[in-house]
Amino acid sequence: MTTKTAMGLAPVGRETVQDRVYSELRRALIGGLFEPGQVLTIRTLADALMTSTMPVREALGRLITEQALEALPNRTVRVPPITLDRLDDLLRARILIEGEAIRLAVPRMTAAELIAAEEIMREWQELRLGGNPQTVDREVALNHAFHFVLYNACGSAILIPMIESLWLQSGPCTRAAIFAFSDAGRHDADSHHIAILNALKARDAAAAQAALCADISRPFAVLRDKLGRKEAAE
Secondary structure, eight states: OOHHHHHTOOOOOSTTHHHHHHHHHHHHHHTTOSOTTOEEEHHHHHHHHTSOHHHHHHHHHHHHHTTSSEEETTTEEEOOOOOHHHHHHHHHHHHHHHHHHHHHHTTTOOHHHHHHHHHHHHHHHHHHHHTOGGGHHHHHHHHHHHHHHHHGGGOOTTHHHHHHHHHHHHHHHHHHHHHHHHHTTOOOOSHHHHHHHHHHHTTOHHHHHHHHHHHHHHHHHHHHHHHHHHHHHO
C-alpha cells in the first residue's frame, strides 16, 4: 500500500511547498479524510505528503489558528472530537452565516453560475444513483463545489473566508454523518439541492434560505441523534 493510499493525502511538489501542504491538509479536512478525534503527528503527515516537517508544522499552525485542529503536547495535533455542544455550535454558525450568503446571492446569481451549479448537481446525482461507496470522496467534493458556486455569488469578501473556516471545522462531522446515514440504512436525498436551485431561479431568497437550512441541518441531526444515543448508553 502506498503512502497516498494509506493516508488519503496526495504528495506535494517542491514549488510553493508551504502553500501546497496547507491546501492539501485543508482539502483533507473539508473532505472529512481525517476522523473526529484523530491525532496527527508532524512526521507522519510529512511522510505522507513527501515533504519536510517545516511546511507541515507551519500549515498545522495555520489550521490550529482557524480552529480546524487542536494543539496537543509532544508536537501532535488533533481533529476536534465530536460533542453535542460542538455540533450545535457549528450548525448554528453555519445556518446564520451561510444563510446570509445565499440570501445575498439570490439577486446576484448569473445564468452561467446557475448552469454551473446544475451541472455539478447532475454529476452528483449520477454518482449517488450508482451506489458505489468508492465515490464518496468525489461526492463530498461535488457537494463542496455546489455550495461554493452559490456562496461565491454573494458578493461579500468577508463572508467567504468565514464560511470556508466553518467547512474546515465541520468537514470531519459531515463525513461521520455520511456513515451514520449508511449505518441507519438511510440514503441522503438530493431534494434540498433541487429546492435551493428552484428558489434561486425564482429569485426567492426566503425559500433559498429555508432549503439551505434544511440541507445543512439534516446530516447534523442524524449525527447528533447517533451521538446522543451513544452517550445515553454509556
